[in-house]
Amino acid sequence: MASRSGSNRTAVDLKNGLVSRTIFVDHDIYQRELERIFATCWLFLGHESQIPKPGDYLTNYMGEDPVIVVRDGAGKIRVLLNSCRHRGMKVCRADGGNAQSFTCAFHGWTYGVDGALIAVPQHKDAYYGELDLTRHGLKEARVATYGGLIFGSWGEAAETLDAYLGELRWYFDVMLERLLGGMEVIAGQQRYTMAANWKIASENFAGDNYHLPHSHGSIFRLDMRQLNPVNPMQYKSMERFYNVATANGHGLCGICVGDERYEADLALARTMGPEIVDYVEASHARLKQRLGPRQAGIHALGFANMFPNFSFNDFSALRPIGLHLWHPRAPGKLESWQWCAVDRDAPAIIKEHARIDFTRVQAVSGVAAQDDTENFEQVTEATRGAVSRRLDFNYTMGVGHDGEIALDGYPGQYGRYYSEHCQRNFYRAWAQRMGVNGG
Numbered sequence: 001m002a003s004r005s006g007s008n009r010t011a012v013d014l015k016n017g018l019v020s021r022t023i024f025v026d027h028d029i030y031q032r033e034l035e036r037i038f039a040t041c042w043l044f045l046g047h048e049s050q051i052p053k054p055g056d057y058l059t060n061y062m063g064e065d066p067v068i069v070v071r072d073g074a075g076k077i078r079v080l081l082n083s084c085r086h087r088g089m090k091v092c093r094a095d096g097g098n099a100q101s102f103t104c105a106f107h108g109w110t111y112g113v114d115g116a117l118i119a120v121p122q123h124k125d126a127y128y129g130e131l132d133l134t135r136h137g138l139k140e141a142r143v144a145t146y147g148g149l150i151f152g153s154w155g156e157a158a159e160t161l162d163a164y165l166g167e168l169r170w171y172f173d174v175m176l177e178r179l180l181g182g183m184e185v186i187a188g189q190q191r192y193t194m195a196a197n198w199k200i201a202s203e204n205f206a207g208d209n210y211h212l213p214h215s216h217g218s219i220f221r222l223d224m225r226q227l228n229p230v231n232p233m234q235y236k237s238m239e240r241f242y243n244v245a246t247a248n249g250h251g252l253c254g255i256c257v258g259d260e261r262y263e264a265d266l267a268l269a270r271t272m273g274p275e276i277v278d279y280v281e282a283s284h285a286r287l288k289q290r291l292g293p294r295q296a297g298i299h300a301l302g303f304a305n306m307f308p309n310f311s312f313n314d315f316s317a318l319r320p321i322g323l324h325l326w327h328p329r330a331p332g333k334l335e336s337w338q339w340c341a342v343d344r345d346a347p348a349i350i351k352e353h354a355r356i357d358f359t360r361v362q363a364v365s366g367v368a369a370q371d372d373t374e375n376f377e378q379v380t381e382a383t384r385g386a387v388s389r390r391l392d393f394n395y396t397m398g399v400g401h402d403g404e405i406a407l408d409g410y411p412g413q414y415g416r417y418y419s420e421h422c423q424r425n426f427y428r429a430w431a432q433r434m435g436v437n438g439g
Contacts, residue, residue: 038063181345207422249429251422254302
């Protein structure tokens with residue numbers, strides 16, 4: 001995998017801004033991604049508001065491994081591999097609920113919500129009473145939370161979630177601390193399948209503002225509430241907008257540092273009434289008090305991706321927070337899972353608008369998601385051929401200019417609004433995890 005057939009150049013040549021198309025279609029590379037990325041990185045799995053009580057659970061995936069995210073009897077959050085230790089069948093086949101135990105429908109092995117094997121049918125007759133139940137509990141992943149967001153990892157204990165997030169935590173705090181009552185995930189979820197490679201979706205959220213006026217140009221001409229009320233298409237200037245790359249492959253798009261998003265929120269709030277103005281002012285005051293003027297000046301993040309496959313939208317205190325997972329299913333297949341989140345203490349009208357805006361724009365039938373799906377699928381389709389895969393994807397935008405923008409007190413590597421330094425940062429992390437020389 002170190003080099004492409006017929007070429008002495010590496011699969012990820014970041015010095016020249018080139019990435020081989022092979023990494024998006026090769027089955028062996030995909031299997032190595034499952035082992036070296038999805039079995040080692042910290043992966044987003046849900047939010048504490050989705051499992052508030054002991055026994056509450058939801059099911060998810062870490063790569064292609066199914067997991068149960070459950071709050072045990074003592075209130076501890078656990079992430080359990082959803083695979084019976086007898087024949088491997090899923091022991092939980094529901095999307096979520098409340099349970100005291102999980103029983104495999106194949107042979108009846110039963111596990112507690114802490115993952116311990118607690119019952120085996122015919123234990124005395126079939127196993128002579130000799131099967132050691134304590135050795136056959138469900139495999140358990142490491143668990144950590146940040147601001148109520150739940151993450152799991154199969155990786156080495158040495159890498160903590162805080163270390164993995166790194167400078168991204170500074171930006172997460174803007175989104176999380178602005179919420180007066182904390183984050184609340186609205187009940188329900190949307191899932192749909194794409195004939196696309198997971199990396200194409202993830203890197204799009206990590207750094208691709210370049211596609212917005214072309215792929216999503218119609219959105220900014222529609223007579224509708226804008227999901228992103230602060231954007232260069234309406235401001236007619238890109239000078240106040242930045243992309244930010246942080247260590248471990250994380251990237252953020254459309255960061256503003258001078259109260260632009262707060263001022264836009266206030267203007268929108270004045271059209272909705274004094275209660276909404278009070279709410280926006282209180283949210284911003286909370287940011288100033290808890291985080292200081294720099295983070296308060298950002299107010300909301302734009303869109304972003306936490307490496308490898310957790311993307312999120314946070315454009316405004318008056319808009320939904322979109323949580324997106326790009327689950328890998330094959331080199332040319334992914335499942336999009338997405339949730340709408342709000343401030344628990346937001347006025348009811350904001351929550352209702354958030355639900356509608358999320359459905360209208362970035363959900364399965366939304367105008368932006370349909371654009372993105374078509375892009376991701378056609379990129380993948382046009383890359384599978386024998387000739388196509390000999391070529392590179394071009395990430396040369398801004399090569400040689402990294403580090404030219406320095407904003408004192410703002411973590412991460414800042415770049416222009418139109419730049420591909422965040423995508424190069426994404427593939428640098430990918431190459432390091434995969435054991436490839438990233439150039």
